[in-house]
Amino acid sequence: xxxxxxxxxxxxxxxYDMQTTFFKNVIDGISNDDIHNRxxxxxxxxxxxxxxAVHARFDLAGELGAPDKHxxxxxxxxxxxxxxxxxxxxxxxxxxxxxHITPVLRKLLVHVTDEALDKRIDMMPGQTISIYxxxxxxxxxxxxxxxxxxxxxxxxxxxxxxYM
Numbered sequence: 001x002x003x004x005x006x007x008x009x010x011x012x013x014x015x016y017d018m019q020t021t022f023f024k025n026v027i028d029g030i031s032n033d034d035i036h037n038r039x040x041x042x043x044x045x046x047x048x049x050x051x052x053a054v055h056a057r058f059d060l061a062g063e064l065g066a067p068d069k070h071x072x073x074x075x076x077x078x079x080x081x082x083x084x085x086x087x088x089x090x091x092x093x094x095x096x097x098x099x100h101i102t103p104v105l106r107k108l109l110v111h112v113t114d115e116a117l118d119k120r121i122d123m124m125p126g127q128t129i130s131i132y133x134x135x136x137x138x139x140x141x142x143x144x145x146x147x148x149x150x151x152x153x154x155x156x157x158x159x160x161x162x163y164m
Contacts, residue, residue, distance in 0.1 A: 006114045008132060013109060015139045019146060020102050023053060024095065026149045026161045032090040034156050044081075046152050047088035051076055053145045054094050056138050057101045063121060063131060064108040070097040109135075 004010065027050055035047040044052075055076035058068060072089050117132040129137075150161045 002110060004110050006112060006117055008114070008117065009109055009112070009135075012135060012139055013106070015143070016106065016109065019139070019142050020098075020106075022146050022161065022163070023050075023098060023142075025163070026146050026153065027091045027095060028162075030091060030153065030156075030158060035091060036088070037156060039155060044148070046091075046149055048082040049145050049149050049152070050091060050094045051088055053142055054097045054101070056142060057098070057105055060135060060138050061101055061105040061108060063134065064105070064112060064116070066101075066104050066108060068101060068104065070101065072097075 004013065027046070030046060035050075036045050038045045051072045054070050055073070058066075058070045058073070061068060071093050075083065075086060075088060112131075117130060117135070119131050120128040121131065121134065123129045123134070146161075153159070153161060
């Protein structure tokens with residue numbers, strides 16, 4: 001792994017790289033006919049889960065200075081939950097956005113300083129967190145979203161996600 005400006009990021013970058021692959025693998029082969037299927041539950045469907053993961057990477061990159069917005073930004077802005085009756089983009093759109101932001105954000109993470117990681121931001125009214133805490137949360141949540149999509153794969157009769 002290349003030299004990073006902050007030693008705190010070695011473990012996080014390992015997760016980042018793993019989850020970069022896992023995201024592409026977990027959405028691979030899922031039909032666009034199935035991405036909105038909630039199997040008569042209130043659970044978030046694949047289209048929302050995948051879009052939320054993409055949104056989080058773009059949002060984090062924005063906190064680190066990247067001005068990019070993803071295709072479905074308006075569906076996810078302001079941490080919006082799943083919206084009934086909305087047709088979210090298909091998985092190829094999310095995959096393209098993921099492939100766009102991933103190297104941009106990774107470069108920002110490699111070059112981010114401890115001082116920048118310690119910067120406090122408003123998470124919600126009355127609550128601030130550091131950029132480092134936001135990054136740790138995004139990595140945790142990203143793994144969670146990938147796991148939920150992996151479960152949907154099995155529930156919708158797709159083969160299990162490949163790790164490699």
